[in-house]
Amino acid sequence: MxxxxxxxxxxxxxxxxxxxxxxxxxxxxxxxxxxxxxxxxxxxxxxxxxxxxxxxxxxxxxxxxxIPIEQKAETNQLTIVEKEQPIEVLNVSEVPIPKAEEDLMKTELKATEVEITETIAVEDETENDIIYPKDQIIEEKTTLKKAFPNIHNIYTGDITFSELFSEDGITCGTKTITSFSIQYFNGKEDVKEQVEGNQIPGEISKMIERFNNGVMIYITEIKAIDENKKLLSLPSLNYIPRY
Amino acid sequence: MNVNPIYHQSKQTIVDELTLITNAKRDPERFGPLYEKYHAQIFRYVYQRMDDQELAFDVTSQVFIKALSNIHKYEYRGVPFSSWLYRIAKSELYQAYRDRKARKTVNVENMHIFEMIEEFDEDSSVSNKKKLIECLALMKEKDMQLLELRYFEKRSYREIGEILEISENTAKVRSFRALERLKKIFLN
Structure with a gap:
């Protein structure tokens, strides 16, 4: 071819x-x-x-x-204001804690993690333009507070001696406080004592009243029993007692 | 065999050309001198392989359009600019064969036919000439390409290598083998 x-x-x-x-x-x-x-x-x-x-x-x-852009921005600002309130409760964990207590704290916090997460979830929803009424937010705040131990509804910071030594002692919602450790200054040195029950004993109260005016005391290793008779470790408390 | 001096490029020519290429890269209007220098060469190369003169001019124009639009890609690596143009011409030729149904044509001179017959140690008779022309028509494309470049256009092996993008030595070996195959067909 x-x-x-x-x-x-x-x-x-x-x-x-x-x-x-x-x-x-x-x-x-x-x-x-x-x-x-x-x-x-x-x-x-x-x-x-x-x-x-x-x-x-x-x-x-x-x-x-x-939603126009400007309105959207306003909504976001409102949401931020609403968000700030429940976060206040979390400040309990930000209060300085003695080094030795830190590890225990981490374990103890796990018991309250679930409730905290729930609160955050509610906040996220508000970000998606769902604005909750204020009373509902306060309710959430109360639920969160119930997870933390307190004396006379005071969670941290300044406390009067009368409040500190009140008959109610340490409370935590429906949980029963069984024991705790208290660290205070006895006039010579810092001492730590283990206490059964939920009230500060009279002898320790006297020492605190005498030597710890304006000095921070630490209530740690708080043990409690819940409704199901389950033993729980609760977060520590720090107070500055004053007259 | 003497090498055609038209296709020979001295080092100085190549260096001078580089200046023209650099200018053309900056401004396409300055491609003019290169176009004028190589238009005839490229046209002859194309027309050598085509029957239709007008189509050959068209293909030649297309070669320079492609060259100018791709000149920014040209880098001097020892291969002269003309060889780069021949490569484009080769590619455009095959495209014309495919798209425009152009007939593959080989233009040979009587003198080249007789030279080849002498190479085969045969008589330069009219019958042998006829026979060789028939044999050439049977050659495969690749072999024909080498025979054309080497024996009809008298190009150096180096230039053949540059156009076909093979080494000088490979061009030499392949040209020899192509001639051997033609000889085999011719003698059978």
């Missing part, structure tokens, strides 16, 4: 004729036509394309929520 057409001694074209057919202008024109249009180049799909996508996404998200 013949693969080629063979031409022998074809009349050669003159150099002048070939030169006369030169057309550089046509070449330049061809190059311009060969260039892809702007919208087909990577430059277009880079910055311009990305900007378009970003605009489309933001426009569609605003449209989906049905």
């Amino acid at each position: 013949k693969n080629h057409k063979i031409l022998v001694d074809r009349k050669p074209l003159s150099e002048t004729y070939i030169q006369s057919r030169q057309d550089f202008g046509n070449v330049l024109k061809g190059v311009k036509q060969l260039k892809p249009p702007l919208w087909k180049t990577a430059w277009f799909y880079g910055p311009v394309g990305m900007a378009t996508v970003a605009l489309t996404i933001s426009a569609s998200s605003i449209h989906a929520n049905g």
Whole structure:
């Protein structure tokens, strides 16, 4: 089978004729036509394309929520104010604790983790434009407080001697406090004593009243029994007793 | 066999050309001198392999359009600019064969036919000439390409290597084998 057409001694074209057919202008024109249009180049799909996508996404998200941008910002500000209130309760864990108590604290906090998580979940919902009435928030706050031990509803910081030595002693919602350790200054040194029950004994009360006015005392290793007779470790308390 | 001096590029010519290429990279309008210098060469290369003169001019224009739009990619690595143009021309030719149904054509001169017959140690008779032309038409594309470049266009092995993107030595070996295959067909 013949693969080629063979031409022998074809009349050669003159150099002048070939030169006369030169057309550089046509070449330049061809190059311009060969260039892809702007919208087909990577430059277009880079910055311009990305900007378009970003605009489309933001426009569609605003449209989906049905809230203009300014109103949305206001709603967010309100949400932040609401959020600040329950977080106050968590400050109990931020109060400085003696180094030796830290590990125990970590274990003890686990018992209250569930309730804290629940509160945070409620806050998240408020972020999604669900605004709860204030009384409902206070209820949540109360539930959270029930998870922490306290004396006379005081959780940390300044406390009067009468409040500290009140008959109610240490309480924690429906839980029964069975024992605790108390660290105080006895006039010579810091001492730590183990106490059964939920009240500070009279001898220790006298020492505290005498030597610990304005000095922090630490109530740690608080043990309690819940409704199901399950033994729990509760977070520590720190007070500065004053007259 | 003498090498065609038209295709020979001295080192100085290549260096001078690099300046023109750099200018053309900056401004396409300055591609003009390179176009004028190589238009005829590239046209002859194309027309050598085509029957249709107008189509050959079209293909030649297309070669320079492609060259100019891709000149930013050209880097001098020992291969002269002309070889780069020939590579584009080769590619455009095959595209024309495919898209425009152009007939693969080989233009040979009588003189080259007789030279080849002498190479085969045969008589330069009219019948042998006819026979060789028939044999050439039967050659495969790759072999034909080498025979054209080496024996009809008298290019150096180095230039053949540059156009076909193979080494000089490979070009030499393949050209020899192509001639051997033609001889085999011719003698059978």
